[in-house]
Amino acid sequence: MDNTPILELKNISMRFRSVQALKDVDFDLREGEVHALVGENGAGKSTMMRILAGIYNDYEGTYIFGGKPVRFRNPHDALEQGIGMIHQELSVIPSLTVAENLYLGRQPLTRWGMVDWRKMRQNAEKELEHLGFNLDVQRNLEQYPLGTQQVVEVLRAIVSGAHVLIMDEPTSALSPAEVEELLALVDRLREQKRSIIYISHFLEEVLHVADRITILRNGEKIATLTREEASMNTLISLILGREVDYTPRGHHEIRSDTHxxxxxxxxxxxxxxxxxxxxxxxxxxxxxxxxxxxxxxxxxxxxxxxxxxxxxxxxxxxxxxxxxxxxxxxxxxxxxxxxxxxxxxxxxxxxxxxxxxxxxxxxxxxxxxxxxxxxxxxxxxxxxxxxxxxxxxxxxxxxxxxxxxxxxxxxxxxxxxxxxxxxxxxxxxxxxxxxxxxxxxxxxxxxxxxxxxxxxxxxxxxxxxxxxxxxxxxxxxxxxxxxxxxxxxxxxx
Ligand SMILES: Nc1ncnc2c1ncn2[C@@H]1O[C@H](COP(=O)(O)OP(=O)(O)OP(=O)(O)O)[C@@H](O)[C@H]1O
Ligand SMILES: [Mg+2]
Known part of the structure; x- marks a missing residue:
């Protein structure tokens, strides 16, 4: 794998009034890599991703993209450069068709300036086939399960030109089978040399999908491990920085005569x-x-x-x-x-x-x-x-x-x-x-x-x-x- 990063953060700090959300954080992302980001609630994961995606630009430090320092003004700016963020709350519109969702806001036009429905359908079919998906693009999205809607959300970012994809807890509302479908998509995107940042609290998922894993705690970067270096236990102790008192499950006496x-x-x-x-x-x-x-x-x-x-x-x-x-x-x-x-x-x-x-x-x-x-x-x-x-x-x-x-x-x-x-x-x-x-x-x-x-x-x-x-x-x-x-x-x- 080529190890030159396509993007890099150096000494990034960000404050919200009394809260220091990020302190001197370094991070880098390589081509064709899935880089997972883990950490406790409030560790600064979403904040860091919002900086990468151009949502926040009042940070301190250096953001290097494609070898040059950048400071995106807004998410649109970042997407122009190929950086797309998939939020946890879905932004697809269930009452529109799959094709309409894929081209929302950027529908192909005829030379009369009208939406070119035929072209949109054909493009959508072509894109989906290329990515290995078989969906009826003319069906309303709501007829598909939530997992598929999440997949369409990701595909839309790809169709809009995203080469770097930021996924913030993409599986938290999905059932296990749907999680598998999404992870398969992530694998396929990696094969296409796209780069993915993957935030999740499901450490099993992270160990399965990531090439490298960065741990944040209290706004600071604690470590970056390769998948081979990481295990469930090392991750948990690096995330928490302390021992957890796990109460063993089960063995609570069940009585049938209770009120x-x-x-x-x-x-x-x-x-x-x-x-x-x-x-x-x-x-x-x-x-x-x-x-x-x-x-x-x-x-x-x-x-x-x-x-x-x-x-x-x-x-x-x-x-x-x-x-x-x-x-x-x-x-x-x-x-x-x-x-x-x-x-x-x-x-x-x-x-x-x-x-x-x-x-x-x-x-x-x-x-x-x-x-x-x-x-x-x-x-x-x-x-x-x-x-x-x-x-x-x-x-x-x-x-x-x-x-x-x-x-x-x-x-x-x-x-x-x-x-x-x-x-x-x-x-x-x-x-x-x-x-x-x-x-x-x-x-x-x-x-x-x-x-x-x-x-x-x-x-x-x-x-x-x-x-x-x-x-x-x-x-x-x-x-x-x-x-x-x-x-x-x-x-x-
Ligand atoms: N818009 C904001 N205004 C003020 N404080 C904020 C804002 N956004 C985040 N914070 C604070 O910054 C810190 C980092 O928050 P962030 O959302 O990045 O955490 P996270 O790692 O994504 O957590 P979670 O796993 O719970 O989503 C938290 O203490 C949070 O309260
Ligand atoms: Mg978050």
């Missing part, structure tokens, strides 16, 4: 049918399914955010009225943290406000003062270890994983009887994942019921006492979490 905190009978809606299960005091139930199995909507239905047609939900023996609201659910002991933190958090509002928001009426008879709210929020913000721990910061300024901690922290103030959480550790680093799982275990040990809804087999296996597997809207298996492994779970869906 039932949640009882669900015959729950039926358009996307799930005849769902029966219960959760006892001091029990964590994992609800596992592939994306689209109906498990996320089932969680929403329990909380009053998704309409169901029949069946009953009872919490602590009390049956909910049909069409209950989320407010009713909260008041009767249920709480719910969605898989989509963008929907549940007020990004422009302070952290403390996001924590107290669902509880304002419990805090006092009158509208609480800021001091009262801070008194409630500060301890839980510390408990989940939000970094930086300033409760006055807007949530939108936190890194992805720290936003997730806020979404969980809000339910620690007035603990519910049953806590429902979808993808509780999505986007979190190894240390933070462990912290959140310990918080959930603490809930259980305090006698609450916990429902963890997830499409990540690892998450369910790490936390659940019992596992329910959902497929096409039905519960197809119920198991105690002993001697289960990932393959066994995945075979059931």
């Amino acid at each position: 039932k905190l949640l009882e669900v009978k015959g729950l039926t809606a358009d996307v799930f049918q005849n769902i029966d299960f219960d959760i006892g005091e001091g029990e964590i139930v994992g609800l596992y399914g592939a994306i689209g199995a109906g498990h996320f909507d089932l969680a929403r239905a329990l909380f009053g955010l998704y309409t169901f047609d029949s069946g009953t939900i009872a919490v602590d023996g009390q049956v909910f009225p049909p069409k209950h609201s989320a407010r009713y659910a909260i008041d009767h002991g249920l709480s719910y943290a969605t898989e989509s933190r963008r929907k549940s958090l007020l990004m422009d509002h302070a952290i403390y406000r996001n924590v107290t928001m669902p509880h304002l009426k419990h805090i006092g008879r009158y509208i609480p003062t800021q001091d009262q709210e801070l008194a409630i929020a500060t301890p839980v913000i510390q408990k989940v270890n939000v970094v930086p721990p300033d409760p006055m910061n807007p949530v939108g300024k936190l890194s992805g994983g720290n936003q997730q901690k806020v979404a969980i922290a809000r339910w620690l103030t007035f603990p519910p009887k049953v806590f429902i959480t979808s993808e509780p550790t999505r986007g979190m680093d190894v240390g933070a994942k462990n912290e959140v799982l310990n918080i959930l275990r603490q809930f259980r040990n305090d006698g609450f019921g916990v429902l963890v809804v997830s499409s990540e087999p690892e998450t369910v296996l790490a936390i659940a006492d019992r596992v329910l597997v959902m497929s096409r809207g039905q519960i197809v298996a119920r198991m105690v979490n002993e001697n289960l492994d990932k393959d066994a779970l995945m075979r059931l869906i």
